[in-house]
Amino acid sequence: TQLLEQSPQFLSIQEGENLTVYCNSSSVFSSLQWYRQEPGEGPVLLVTVVTGGEVKKLKRLTFQFGDARKDSSLHITAAQPGDTGLYLCAVDRYQAGTALIFGKGTTLSVSS
Amino acid sequence: NAGVTQTPKFQVLKTGQSMTLQCAQDMNHNSMYWYRQDPGMGLRLIYYSASEGTTDKGEVPNGYNVSRLNKREFSLRLESAAPSQTSVYFCASSESRYSNQPQHFGDGTRLSIL
Numbered sequence: 001t002q003l004l005e006q007s008p009q010f011l012s013i014q015e016g017e018n019l020t021v022y023c024n025s026s027s028v029f030s031s032l033q034w035y036r037q038e039p040g041e042g043p044v045l046l047v048t049v050v051t052g053g054e055v056k057k058l059k060r061l062t063f064q065f066g067d068a069r070k071d072s073s074l075h076i077t078a079a080q081p082g083d084t085g086l087y088l089c090a091v092d093r094y095q096a097g098t099a100l101i102f103g104k105g106t107t108l109s110v111s112s
Numbered sequence: 113n114a115g116v117t118q119t120p121k122f123q124v125l126k127t128g129q130s131m132t133l134q135c136a137q138d139m140n141h142n143s144m145y146w147y148r149q150d151p152g153m154g155l156r157l158i159y160y161s162a163s164e165g166t167t168d169k170g171e172v173p174n175g176y177n178v179s180r181l182n183k184r185e186f187s188l189r190l191e192s193a194a195p196s197q198t199s200v201y202f203c204a205s206s207e208s209r210y211s212n213q214p215q216h217f218g219d220g221t222r223l224s225i226l
Contacts, residue, residue, distance in 0.1 A: 031212040042116070042202050042217025043155070050212060088155065090215075099145065099170060100215060104154035 003027065004089055004103035012109045016078050021106040023089035024071040030092060032072050033100070034063055037086040046074075079110045114138050118203050118218035125193045125225050133188040133221050135203030141216070143209045144186035146170075146178060148199040149220075155202065161186055162209040193225045 005024045013019055023032065031050040035043035047056050049065035049072060056063045060083075062075040076083055086107050090100040119134045137144065145160040147170075157170030159178040167178050175197060177189045186205075190197055200222050204215040 033212075033214070040219070042204070042219050043215075044217070045214040048212055048214065090155075099157055099160050099209070101157070101171075102147075102155040104152065 003101055004091060006087075006089060006103040006106050008106060009104070010107050010109075012111070013079055015080055015110055015112045017110075018075070018077050019079060019108070020073055020075045021087055021108070022071065022073050023103055025091070026070065027091075028069050030069070032065060032069075033090045034072070034074055035088040035090060035102075037088060037105075039085070043086075043088055076108075079108075081110050081112050084108055084110050116203055116205055116216050116218035118201075118221050120221060121219070122222045123224070125190075125223065127194060127225060129193050131190050131193060131223075133190075133201055133203075133223075134185070135187065135218060136185045137203075137205040137216070138184065139205060139207075139216065140183070141205035141207050142183070143206045143213075144180065145204040145206075145215065146176075146186070146188045147202045147204065148172065148197075149202060150199050158188065158201075195225045197223065198225045199223060 007022050033048045034046045037043040047063045052069045053067045054065045060077045086105045088105045090102045116137045142163045146158040147155045161167045161180040164183045179187045200220045202220050204217045206213040206215045
């Protein structure tokens, strides 16, 4: 059983469109991280959310942590080709602060 | 700004050969990690080192060994490579073992086992 379910698995859109990707679980987490990975590179942290209901914005990206701290969403406004990549969510693996477990990711392709 | 450096970037091995993947970080981080990334499987933790002198198994440790050589360096060894170990391997580091700390990743080692 996958601890984190990310959806959709793949998303292909045109420049200028809006999109939302999701990271869901049946477990409660103390914090959740979102990473973006570009082809040929390692993941890079975008944001960490720690409070239920928290909303964080990073330019055109809006991250929300669910009220019950079981899920999160990432919304991109007016997507650009530079947003293309693999979006990964990650949570505390053992609920004791030892390591992260990652979802399988959403692969986003934005064409101009 | 080197961050996390992995060597080599690419490697092809024959089944049964051994190899060590090297990782070094220059951020004075306490914790280091090794992951493998396979299509459709996401990132899976192989081993981690919460602090210098300690190592622990992750989700998929079989067939691998690690050494935390010092605070900067964390190596991953394949003693007898198998085709199932064909993957992209990422090393990461973080300031501490706590989950709200960001992990900084290297650019990966692409390993093929024939």
